[in-house]
Amino acid sequence: MDINQLIEIVKKKICVNLNIEQIEIQDKTYLHIKHSTHQKDKFHIKIFIKSKYLLNEKKIETTRKIYKILDQEIKKHIHSIQLKIN
Secondary structure (H helix, E strand, O other), X not given: OOHHHHHHHHHHHHHHHOOOOEEEEEEOHXXXXXXXXXXXXXXXXXXXXXXXXXXXXXXXXXXXXXXXHOHHHHHHOEEEEEEEEO
């Protein structure tokens, strides 16, 4: 899987499972290429979500929901996720 495919899958899963107004996903893998734990088939992504619904929840609960939604992708294709919710 390439990063563009992964981004589309992540967007779709989050949009279908959460009440959000907007989502943007950035590939941040290039920041970690020289790390000793870097794997070429795993990506680092940053997810920006605009959601009034999620702002009313505790950050830990929102993070758990997103990680549960992306469970398969995290196991196979994602090394790291940064979340920004506003």
